[in-house]
Amino acid sequence: MEFVVATITLNSERARIADDLEQFRAETGCDRGSADRLGAGSDDAVATYEDEFDEGIADDLQVSLDEVDAALARIAVGTYGVCTDCGEGIPEKRLTALPASARCIECQRKQEQR
Numbered sequence: 001m002e003f004v005v006a007t008i009t010l011n012s013e014r015a016r017i018a019d020d021l022e023q024f025r026a027e028t029g030c031d032r033g034s035a036d037r038l039g040a041g042s043d044d045a046v047a048t049y050e051d052e053f054d055e056g057i058a059d060d061l062q063v064s065l066d067e068v069d070a071a072l073a074r075i076a077v078g079t080y081g082v083c084t085d086c087g088e089g090i091p092e093k094r095l096t097a098l099p100a101s102a103r104c105i106e107c108q109r110k111q112e113q114r
């Protein structure tokens with residue numbers, strides 16, 4: 001099976017997330033060191049909280065990026081559309097809605113319950 005549409009979708013998704021991440025890091029100066037610069041003051045707790053919040057967003061973006069990369073890698077080796085847990089085919093509907101899906105609905109549910 002060919003996954004031309006999925007490849008295009010994933011590539012544009014990848015570019016979008018990478019852009020977001022880059023922009024986000026540029027805006028927040030999130031790549032470490034910001035806490036040091038903001039330190040030495042009574043706003044420490046707030047600064048720390050905001051840093052953690054920002055890092056959470058950056059982490060989420062990074063996770064999405066990794067998922068898209070993994071999906072593209074699966075297309076390259078021909079295992080795309082196959083559940084990474086049980087080896088069953090992932091329904092096309094699910095792949096259309098979530099092209100980066102690594103698991104079938106059942107296994108994803110189990111994973112999220114952990």
Ligand SMILES: [Zn+2]
Nearest residue numbers: 083086104107
């Ligand atoms: Zn599965």
